[in-house]
Every structure is written in C-alpha cells, then in structure tokens.
Amino acid sequence: MQYLNTSTLEMQPMNCKRMWIRKENLDILLVPAGLIIMFGYHLFLLYRILTAPHTTVIGYENHNKMAWVERMMLADPNNMGLALQVISSNESAATFLASISITLSSLIGTWFGSSSNNLLINKLIYGDTSPPTTSLKYITLLAFFLIAFASFVQSARYFVHANFLISTPNTDMPVKYVQLAVIRGSNFSLLGLRALYFATTLLLWIFGPIPMVVSSVAMVIILNFLDNNSIPLHPYRVPMGQNLVKRISEEGIAADRATVHHGG
Template identity: 60%
Template sequence: MGFDNNDKRAWVERIMQADKKDVGIALSVIASNTSAATFLASVSLTLSSLIGAWLGNSSDNIFQSELYISLLTCFLLAFSCLVQSARHFVHANYLISTPDSDIPVKIVEAAVIRGGDFWSLGLRALYFALDLLLWFFGPIAMFVSSVIMVIILHYIDTNSTPLHRYRPPEARWSKGLEGLSEVAV
C-alpha cells in the first residue's frame, strides 16, 4: 500500500542501526501489524467455518455449492496468508528486540518484507471473497464491485509521490549553517 520493498529495507536498516531506546516505535508498529493480521485471520477462519457449516447442511443447488466452495477457498487462503504474515511480523519483532545481538539486517529485512507480502496476499483474498459474496445479489452487483475494486486497488498500489527520506537529527545539524538552512526549508 504505497511502500515497496526498498522502502521496507531502508526502514529496517534505520531501526537496526538505531539506539535500543529508539526501537520502541518500530516494535509497536510491528506489534500493531501482528494484531491486525491476527484479527483478520480469525475473522477469515470464522467466516470459513460458517460457510463450511452452511455448505454441509445444504445439498440443493450445485451452482450454489460451487460458489460456497469458492468463498470457502478464498477465506481459507486469506486465513493462511494472514497467519503467515503474523508469524513473520512476530519473528521480526523478536529479532529486533533481542538484546546484545549482532543479527544481520538482511534477516530482519526478509522477515518484515515477507510479513508485508503475506499481508497483501491475505487482503487480496479477502477483497476477492467480497466480490464473490456479491454474486448472491446477481452478476451486475459482482461486476460493479469488481470494477470498483480494481479502481481502488490501482489507486492504493500506485504511489507517484516519493516518500520522505529520513535523516537522523545528528546528520541534519552536523553540517552547521548549511544543515540549518536545509531544515528550515
């Protein structure tokens, strides 16, 4: 959602090189991502359980059964991806918070990037399940929802504004008056 893997790598590298007292914000961000992934995974599992129970009780229309199986597949895929996302975020949190360690930045980068990738896949599965749910209201509702979803995802996935490159306060003030003029602008 606007961040590519290079931005994630730069963020992790800054965190790993920061003082341990400054790492708290990064750990809380990763913990928030873990909580969100866990919540969405539990919602996905609940919905797939409901659909599975509903599917088990009805055996009328074969087309409805295929739709239920497709929905069940989407929710189970979302559950799997979101659990993997939470797993990688917990692993990154553990690596960052390990005291007196010389863990390579690449390992933490990989955990954060994989967590973000699984998060994105899990959300995509939930978006697709939403479109399938609208099939119950007819093909027009599903088509309109699909078009709107493509437009929204295109808007979310494209980032034409470059992100601000963070410089620690020491680097800004170490240039003297030149650094002061850059900060003021």
C-alpha cells in the first residue's frame, strides 16, 4: 500500500503539468510573452533614440530632415515649390495610410460580428477558442488599427501646418518652427507604422498563440536590423560662398528698403 501511495503522489504533479500545458492555456503563456518582446524592443529603441540617436535610423533621418528644412528656408523663395512638393507627398502618404487603417478597422468589426461562431476557424486554431478570448483578439487588433489611424491623421495635420509655415511670404519665419512641424509629422507617421507592426502580430493571433509569438520574435529581429544605423551624421556646413551671397543679398534688400523709406 505504501508503494502505491508513493506512485500516486508522483503521478499527481505530472497530471497537473499536463493540464497546465493544454492548448487552452497556451494563450495565457505565449501571447503576453509576444507582447512583452515587442514592447520591450520598442522601449529599448526609444532609449537609444533619446540617448544615442545617431545609432538609429530614426535619429539619422530626423537629422537629415532638420538640415533639409534649414536649407529650404535659406533658398530662394521662387524655388520654394520643391519644398512644398516634398511636404505634400508626405502628407498624401499619411492620408493614404490613415484611410487604409480605418478601412481595415471597419473590416475587422464586420468580421467580428459575422464570424464569432465559425466552427471551421475554431478547428484550425491550436489554442483557446472560447468566446471571451475570441472577442479579446478582435478588440486588441481593432485598437491598434485605430491607434495607427489616429497617428497618421496627426501626421497629416503637422505636415499641413509645415506647408503653411514654409510657404508664408514676406515673413521672418523661424526655421525651428518649420523643423518642429516636420519632425512631429514624421514621428507620428512612424508611430502609426509601429502600430501596424503590432497589428500584424495580433492578426496572426487569430490563428493561434504560436503564430503570434513566432511572428513577434521574427518582427523584432527584422526591426532590429532595419533600425540600426552605421552611417555617421553629416554636419551639413554651409559653404563660405553661400554665406557671402546670402549676406550680400540681405544687405542689398536692406539698402533698397532704406532707399524707399527715405524717398517716401
């Protein structure tokens, strides 16, 4: 009897372990792990942007955009059409991505309302297929698409504002104002793209927690490769000749104004 009691006690932990790794419990383990991997990488990326922006593609691009705005503001006002064209193209891209995000949100809402009892999908999923878990899948996916939509709308807003600032005639508009609008528009566009990356991993959660966590790991590996920058930041120094021409033009404009003023 003592031998039988010992074997029974040894089998109880094994049975508990088998019950714990059932497919209904995979969502509790794998889905938070995938989200932690994604959020952890982006928190690390944010830390790198704040402390060492030159090591990231985001910091490298922002540096070039600030230099571009400065050069456009120093250029001839008659050649301002190129700057307006570039900003308008970014605005159009943000508007297009915003429309795509809200369209996908509508499709997800329609799919959620019509496929809650789809037995074929439930049979293909290796994981929890209960109605609460299914509802959570669609709600989180919808939330990230809405975040992407809001981010792209804000991006288009800032690009429109930059368009107004850079095209204002006869004014001493500070360069920092235009730089701030362009950088904020770019950052909101980047935030919308990151929300779409999260939505991609959550979209695979519909087919089970295993594809979701695998896609999270693959996404972090790909993003880590794409976000690293090894190109040194260019100083963008203004040539001496350009400074001289600018100073002469400014002096000429000031002299003309003084002549008109005294003549009046």
